[in-house]
Amino acid sequence: MNWFRRLWQRERMESELDRELRFHMEAQAEEKVRGGMSEEDARRAVRLQFGGVTQLKEECRESRGTAWLEDFIQDLRFGARVLARAPGFSFTAIAVLALGIGVTTLAFSLYNLAALETIPVHDPARIVRIERRSPENVAPDVPYVSIAYYREHATTISAVMAAMQGSPVAIEGDEKRVEPEFVTANYFSELGGEAAAGRLFDAAHEDSEASNPAMVMSYRLWQQRFGGDPSVVGRTVLVGGKPATMIGVTARNFASLGTDQPDVWLPLTQISYFVEGSRKLSDPKFDGNILLWGRLASGASASQAAEELLGLTNQLRPLYPDVIWNQERILVTPGAHFFTEDGAAPFLALMWGLVLLVLVTACANLGGLLTARGAGRTHEIELRVQLGAGRLRLFRQLLTENLLLGLLGSLAALPLCFVALREALNYTEAPEWMSALPDWRVFTFAAAMGFFSALLFGLLPTLQMVQRKKGRRLWNQFIVCAQVGASCVLMIVAGLLVRATLHMVYAEPGFAYRDVVSIDPELGDHGFTAVAAQQYLDELNASLRNVPGVETAADVLSPPLVNRVVMMTSVKANGRRISMIYPNWVSAEFFETMRIPLLRGRTMRDGETGVVVISRSLAIARWPDEDPIGKAWNDKGDVVVGVVGDTRAMEMNNSDAKEVYFPVAKDRMAEMSVLVRTSGVSSDVLRKIKSASEGVDSRLRPSITPLRSGYAKTVTEVERVASIVSVLGGLATFLAVVGLLGLVSYAVAQRTKELAIRLALGAGRVEIVAAIARRFAVPVALGVALGVAGTAAISQLIRRALYGVSGVDPASYVGALAVLIAVLGLAAMLPIRRAFRIDIARILHFE
Amino acid sequence: MKGSLPKFELPQGTLDLLILRVVAQEPMHGYAIAQRIQQISRETLQVQQGSLYPALHRLENRKLLAAEWGATETGREAKFYKLTEKGRVQLKAETESWERLTDMVELFLKHGKGDRT
Numbered sequence: 004m005n006w007f008r009r010l011w012q013r014e015r016m017e018s019e020l021d022r023e024l025r026f027h028m029e030a031q032a033e034e035k036v037r038g039g040m041s042e043e044d045a046r047r048a049v050r051l052q053f054g055g056v057t058q059l060k061e062e063c064r065e066s067r068g069t070a071w072l073e074d075f076i077q078d079l080r081f082g083a084r085v086l087a088r089a090p091g092f093s094f095t096a097i098a099v100l101a102l103g104i105g106v107t108t109l110a111f112s113l114y115n116l117a118a119l120e121t122i123p124v125h126d127p128a129r130i131v132r133i134e135r136r137s138p139e140n141v142a143p144d145v146p147y148v149s150i151a152y153y154r155e156h157a158t159t160i161s162a163v164m165a166a167m168q169g170s171p172v173a174i175e176g177d178e179k180r181v182e183p184e185f186v187t188a189n190y191f192s193e194l195g196g197e198a199a200a201g202r203l204f205d206a207a208h209e210d211s212e213a214s215n216p217a218m219v220m221s222y223r224l225w226q227q228r229f230g231g232d233p234s235v236v237g238r239t240v241l242v243g244g245k246p247a248t249m250i251g252v253t254a255r256n257f258a259s260l261g262t263d264q265p266d267v268w269l270p271l272t273q274i275s276y277f278v279e280g281s282r283k284l285s286d287p288k289f290d291g292n293i294l295l296w297g298r299l300a301s302g303a304s305a306s307q308a309a310e311e312l313l314g315l316t317n318q319l320r321p322l323y324p325d326v327i328w329n330q331e332r333i334l335v336t337p338g339a340h341f342f343t344e345d346g347a348a349p350f351l352a353l354m355w356g357l358v359l360l361v362l363v364t365a366c367a368n369l370g371g372l373l374t375a376r377g378a379g380r381t382h383e384i385e386l387r388v389q390l391g392a393g394r395l396r397l398f399r400q401l402l403t404e405n406l407l408l409g410l411l412g413s414l415a416a417l418p419l420c421f422v423a424l425r426e427a428l429n430y431t432e433a434p435e436w437m438s439a440l441p442d443w444r445v446f447t448f449a450a451a452m453g454f455f456s457a458l459l460f461g462l463l464p465t466l467q468m469v470q471r472k473k474g475r476r477l478w479n480q481f482i483v484c485a486q487v488g489a490s491c492v493l494m495i496v497a498g499l500l501v502r503a504t505l506h507m508v509y510a511e512p513g514f515a516y517r518d519v520v521s522i523d524p525e526l527g528d529h530g531f532t533a534v535a536a537q538q539y540l541d542e543l544n545a546s547l548r549n550v551p552g553v554e555t556a557a558d559v560l561s562p563p564l565v566n567r568v569v570m571m572t573s574v575k576a577n578g579r580r581i582s583m584i585y586p587n588w589v590s591a592e593f594f595e596t597m598r599i600p601l602l603r604g605r606t607m608r609d610g611e612t613g614v615v616v617i618s619r620s621l622a623i624a625r626w627p628d629e630d631p632i633g634k635a636w637n638d639k640g641d642v643v644v645g646v647v648g649d650t651r652a653m654e655m656n657n658s659d660a661k662e663v664y665f666p667v668a669k670d671r672m673a674e675m676s677v678l679v680r681t682s683g684v685s686s687d688v689l690r691k692i693k694s695a696s697e698g699v700d701s702r703l704r705p706s707i708t709p710l711r712s713g714y715a716k717t718v719t720e721v722e723r724v725a726s727i728v729s730v731l732g733g734l735a736t737f738l739a740v741v742g743l744l745g746l747v748s749y750a751v752a753q754r755t756k757e758l759a760i761r762l763a764l765g766a767g768r769v770e771i772v773a774a775i776a777r778r779f780a781v782p783v784a785l786g787v788a789l790g791v792a793g794t795a796a797i798s799q800l801i802r803r804a805l806y807g808v809s810g811v812d813p814a815s816y817v818g819a820l821a822v823l824i825a826v827l828g829l830a831a832m833l834p835i836r837r838a839f840r841i842d843i844a845r846i847l848h849f850e
Numbered sequence: 851m852k853g854s855l856p857k858f859e860l861p862q863g864t865l866d867l868l869i870l871r872v873v874a875q876e877p878m879h880g881y882a883i884a885q886r887i888q889q890i891s892r893e894t895l896q897v898q899q900g901s902l903y904p905a906l907h908r909l910e911n912r913k914l915l916a917a918e919w920g921a922t923e924t925g926r927e928a929k930f931y932k933l934t935e936k937g938r939v940q941l942k943a944e945t946e947s948w949e950r951l952t953d954m955v956e957l958f959l960k961h962g963k964g965d966r967t
Contacts, residue, residue, distance in 0.1 A: 019919075023880060023929045027899060030881040030926075052899075059900050066908035 020063055028053060074396075075403060082404035086411075089376070093408070096372050099738060100412025100456060103365020105419035106734065108441075108449045110358040112424050114351070115444050116437050117342035122258035123436050125195025127339030129299040130260075131160075131308065134336075135316075137328040145295040146326045147284050152319055153295075159303035159311045162193050165271060167293045168263050169278065170525045171706055172243035174228070180706065181224060183242070184265035185274050191219070191253070193298055194260070199225070201236035201251025209270040216247035216276055217269075222255040222435065224266040242267065243704050245277050256436040260296050262342060264434060275530075279702040282530035287326045289530060296338045309335040341434070353800055357496060357731050360489040362456065364735045367485040368742035370460040373405070374478060375749040377468040384468055394469055401465045402458075409457025413449040417441055420449070479746060483782035484789065487827065490732070490739040491790025494823050496801065497732030498815035500725035513650030514563065515598040516710040518681050520689065521562040522547075522696050524705040527673035536672040539700060546695045547679050552688045554680045557592035558667055561585075562676045563652030564713030570653075572663075574637075576625045584621060584661045585653040588668055588675075594647060596680045604632045604645035607666045614666060616645040621661035636663070684709045736823060740830040743779070748834035750778060768839060775835055783827060787820060865897065865905050867948060870933060870941040873915060877932035879922065880906060906931060914940050 028049050035045035053059070064073070086093040121127035133153075134143055147165075154163045165187045171180035188210040190196075191203035203219050218240065229235045240249045247269070259265065271293075275281045282289040299308060312333040320327040387397060425439035441449070463478055524543070526536045540558055547556045561570065573582040591609050594601060594616075603622075607614050615636045622631040622643075631643045651660050667675065677696075681688050689707060696705045751758070754775075761771055794801075794816070872878065872886045883906075884897045909915040914937035920930045933941065 019929065022927070024899075024903065026879065026926065026928045027881045027884075027903075030928075054900060059903060062900070062904040063907045066904045066911060 020060060024053075024056065024059070074399070078400045078403035079407060081400060082407045085404055086407065092372065092376055093411075095741075096369055096408050097411050097415050099365050099368045099372070099741070100409065100453065101415035101419055102734060102738065103362040103368075103416075103456065104413050104449060104452045105416035105423070106361045106731065107358050107452055108413075108416055108420040108445060109423050109427075110354060111448045112420060112439075112441065112445050113427070115442070115448075116433075118340055119444060120341075120442065121337075121339040122260075122341055123256065124258055124260075124339055125193070126298075128337075129301075130194075130337075130339040131297050131299055131305055131335045132260075132338035133163075133295040133297055133308075133312065134334045135328070135331050136334055137331045140328055143294060144292050146287065146290045146323070147293055148287055148290070148323050148326060149316055149319060150293060150295055152315055153297070153312055156315055157297075157308070157311055159300050159308040160297040161300040162189055162298040163187070164190050164193050164260065164296045164298070165293050166190065166260060166263075166296070167271065167274075167283075168265070169269070169274075170523070170528060172267075172277075173241075173704065174267070175241050176244075177228075181228075181266035182263070183267045183269055183277075184259070184263060185269050185271040185277075187271050190268070194258070196257045197254040198251040199254045200233050201249070203251050203253065204268070204270060210272060212272050212275070214270075214273070216245065216273055217250045218242055218247045219251050219253060219268040220249065221253055221264075221266050222257070225252045242269070242277060245279075247277070258341075258434060258436045260338065261294060264432075278525075278528045280529035280531070283528070286530070287323055289527065290326060297335075305335040305337075309333045341437075349800055353797070356797065356800075357493060357728060360493050361731055361735050361738070362452070364486050364489045364738040364742070366456045366460040367482045367489070368738050368745075369408075369456065370464060371479070371482045371486075371742050371746050371749075373461055373464040374467075374482070375745060377464050378749065380468065398465060398469045401468060402461065405457040405461030405465060406454065408461070409453035409455075410450065411453075412456070413453030416449055416453075417446075420445075479750075480778075480782040480785075483743060483746060483779060484786040486739040486742045487783050487786025487823070488789040488793065490735040491787055491820070491823055492794050492797075493728070493732040493735040494819035495790065495794045495816055497725070497729045498819040499801065499812055500721075500728050502812055502815045502818075503721065503725070512652065512714075513599065513648055514652060516564060516714055518684055519596065519710045520679050520681060520684060520692060521565045521676055521708050521710060521713075522679065522692065522705050523562070523565075523676040523708075524696065524700075524703050526675070526703075529703060531673045533669050533672040536675065537669075540672070540675055540677065542699045543677055543696055546699055547677065547692065550679075550688070550691045550695050552681050552683070552685075552691070554682060555592050555596045556677055556679045557596040558590040558675045559593055559678055560588035560667075560671055560674055560676070561653065562678055562710075563597070563650070564710045564717065565708045566653065574625065581621070581624045581661070583659050584663055586663050586665065587653075588665045588671055590667050593664070593678070596678050597650070597652075598680075599650055600648040602646045602648060603630075604643075606645050606647070607664075610666075612666055613640055613642060614644040615641045616647055616664040617643055618649045618660075618662040619646055620649050620659075621663060622646045624661060641665070684711065732819075736826060739823075740826055743783075743827055744830045744833060747775070747779065747831045748837075750775060751834045751837070762839075771839075772832075772835055776831065779831060783824075787824070791816065791820070865901060866909060867941070867944050868895075868897075869902075869905060869909065870914065870937055870944070873931050874933050874938070874941055877918070877920075877930040879928035879930050881928070883931070909937070913937075 028046075031052075032042070032045040032049045035048060036042055040048070124130065133145060135145060135149075136142075145165075150163060150165050153160060157163070167185045169183040169185055172183050173180050186204070188204045188206045188208075192205055196203055198219075199222055201219075204217065208214055209217055225231055225235070235249055236251055238249050239246045241247075253268075269277050271284070274283055275285070283291075283293075297308070299305065309332075312335070313331075316327060316331055316333060320331075384397070388394075421439050421441065427433075428437055428439055467478070522543070524539065526539060531539065544556045544558070547553050570586055571582075572584050572586050573580050574584065575581075589607075591607055591611075593599075594606050602619055604616075606616055617625075617631065617636070625631070626634060631646060634643045635641070636643050647662075647664075649660070650662060652662070653660060679692065681692075689709070693705075693707055696707070697703065758771060761774075868887055869883060872883055872890070878886070880899075880902060884899070884902055887895055887897050906915065910917050910931070913934055915931045916934050918930050918932070919927055922928050
């Protein structure tokens with residue numbers, strides 16, 4: 004009989020054991036009767052000889068190997084009864100745990116959705132992302148020549164799917180632009196995507212440049228822009244001014260590859276139709292930004308594919324030496340995940356750290372609750388020990404009780420987590436396929452969290468209960484210290500983030516953005532050469548200057564606040580590295596247009612090369628004691644000619660930003676945008692700018708964005724992070740307050756008699772408050788010290804995770820500590836105040 | 851109480867060996883096993899029920915014994931234990947190791963006696 008059968012057939016086994024022992028007793032009694040004893044005497048003699056039958060049975064059960072589980076079930080039942088008898092305690096403990104576990108589970112759920120769960124596509128295990136690396140270069144994209152070559156020749160990859168995000172386009176002339184993505188014709192069929200209306204791309208129709216221009220739109224856009232109208236399918240729609248047939252709508256839960264959430268999909272083969280003049284596919288010079296995924300052929304592994312693709316790439320190198328890197332290697336990784344970015348590690352680590360701190364506070368709180376409750380149960384424990392309960396057995400039973408609490412906490416955390424996750428997904432407009440419902444990983448995680456928190460923080464109070472010791476002071480102090488320390492870190496980090504947000508909202512960014520408009524003609528996309536681009540930009544500038552209300556115009560590579568890509572560089576000076584330098588390429592009018600003050604020297608002149616202008620903080624960092632004018636910036640012969648004011652143009656929340664400005668470079672001419680300063684941004688001016696810029700070249704539809712809107716967007720993003728951390732900080736502080744309140748109440752309750760005597764003897768109130776407060780002052784102070792030290796220690800991580808949040812901003816530290824200490828002080832005073840209202844005579848009489 | 855020899859405690863683990871040895875002859879119920887052990891040991895060993903039954907259940911759990919309900923000579927139902935194949939192997943192994951141990955102990959004891967004379 005195996006172990007499980009024995010467990011299930013427990014009742015049969017019990018009755019068999021009964022019968023077996025009864026037979027033995029009867030047989031023995033019979034023999035005694037045969038030996039001449041009376042039946043009654045024989046029975047009694049046998050019973051005496053047998054001793055404790057119950058104990059004997061217990062030992063038989065033990066040797067059967069199922070005893071521990073039977074005990075566990077019994078303990079669980081008993082534990083449930085004990086918890087039900089103390090609803091106040093149970094509710095508080097479960098609520099505290101649910102908060103702590105809920106926050107961790109929420110964080111885990113988000114991570115699970117983004118990185119662990121595969122996106123719902125056909126056979127996700129065989130979808131891979133293909134990227135390339137070399138010792139000098141890291142790029143997410145793959146050249147189109149390689150893609151075309153892989154498609155022709157690779158055998159380990161059965162299908163290649165390419166996708167490229169395009170510049171936002173207007174649909175039907177509506178100025179609210181949408182995000183297009185150019186994809187290969189097999190994109191939807193390989194992913195097993197279904198249409199909510201019409202059909203999606205297929206190789207028969209959309210695989211050639213000559214086929215009818217077609218587009219597919221997302222379910223979201225269909226609902227928002229067309230009200231879900233099915234008659235839109237088959238209609239001709241203008242996309243960026245180009246007519247195309249709307250052939251269908253993706254299903255609501257369609258999952259696209261990568262993190263982009265496009266509104267419309269266009270065939271990659273037709274890019275030169277939609278983006279007039281585009282030479283992306285035909286001329287390797289204009290290549291770039293095409294992301295590549297593949298489906299592994301059956302039986303092929305990712306490493307085999309990487310090896311084969313590398314071989315193919317090496318064959319291409321002699322043909323395209325400018326496009327294929329030296330020592331290029333191909334990276335093939337699992338591709339069917341929403342999020343695979345490895346650069347986010349510091350941010351993830353920080354978030355995990357903060358979330359775990361909330362859990363620590365919750366657990367410490369539970370520890371405190373258990374201790375206080377243990378004190379109330381001394382009588383019960385004493386009784387059970389006297390009734391013969393073994394110490395180990397008792398310990399096991401109490402631990403089971405804690406585990407039950409932990410699991411109930413996990414159970415209560417799941418709905419909390421579900422609601423919060425649903426809200427978070429709605430708030431961030433996450434893809435429709437992401438569901439807030441917990442999957443097995445989330446369940447396991449929540450259960451494990453409950454198990455470990457109950458085990459770790461229940462262990463010591465339980466041991467002390469069993470050993471019936473009074474000395475819980477050190478443990479209490481540890482609990483206070485842990486709670487205060489963890490809340491302290493969270494509060495300070497929240498303070499840092501809130502300050503960073505405020506700084507951003509209220510401090511001057513170092514340039515006047517309010518009346519500036521950016522115009523991006525996307526020349527490179529449209530296949531402009533440097534010469535053509537130069538000519539276009541000159542004409543555009545001239546045309547814009549004639550618009551009434553436009554004051555100045557300047558060319559810039561990376562327009563502040565509305566730039567999509569942020570470039571950063573670093574230089575080595577005096578043996579140390581100066582990082583967070585934002586380079587930009589600008590024309591002479593840039594500083595005037597942006598109202599960035601010139602502090603020393605001069606700015607660059609029209610057409611001048613070999614000069615750079617640097618910002619004040621960069622000048623100070625690189626040449627602390629010298630005049631930077633005339634110094635060589637690099638070994639390419641660029642000389643510093645001027646110093647301008649600091650700006651936070653590239654990343655608003657980075658107060659450490661340093662800038663270096665280069666003159667417009669010939670080879671980057673097609674990437675330039677134009678900035679214009681107006682006497683006031685109004686719809687009238689915007690319209691005039693639009694018609695002026697479209698009048699230069701009728702093929703182009705430049706995106707025109709006031710810097711104001713970019714500013715608002717950045718502020719919203721930083722505010723979002725700050726509010727999340729503030730909620731975490733608030734939660735931890737709340738838990739710490741509840742915990743301290745409980746512990747001080749407990750301390751006061753324990754010493755009611757002492758207090759009464761002191762009061763009766765005429766002790767002053769101040770003296771008594773001091774006596775109680777002293778017990779908590781040390782752990783609170785230690786917690787604060789540890790919290791401050793801990794935050795300072797991770798300040799580097801904070802800075803790397805959240806740019807521009809200075810890790811050592813004293814005001815944030817002081818502010819957070821002041822709030823924390825004030826709140827804790829109040830929490831401690833409440834029970835002490837209550838203690839003064841005690842009836843001295845009654846207490847002393849009672850004792 | 852019969853006999854002049856004092857009862858003594860069985861060394862740990864020996865009871866299992868005795869049970870296996872007794873049951874090896876024929877299937878037996880718990881009472882008969884106790885009787886037989888007492889009888890073979892010439893009344894020196896009185897196996898207490900408190901150690902017999904846990905030992906039987908343990909051996910059954912380790913699949914060295916198999917149990918079956920059957921009728922006794924007096925027609926009453928009792929649980930009969932019999933040796934399994936695994937039990938037989940175990941008995942052989944334990945008997946051998948026990949013999950080696952006693953031989954060795956005997957050697958030492960004799961040697962000691964020789965010294966003194």
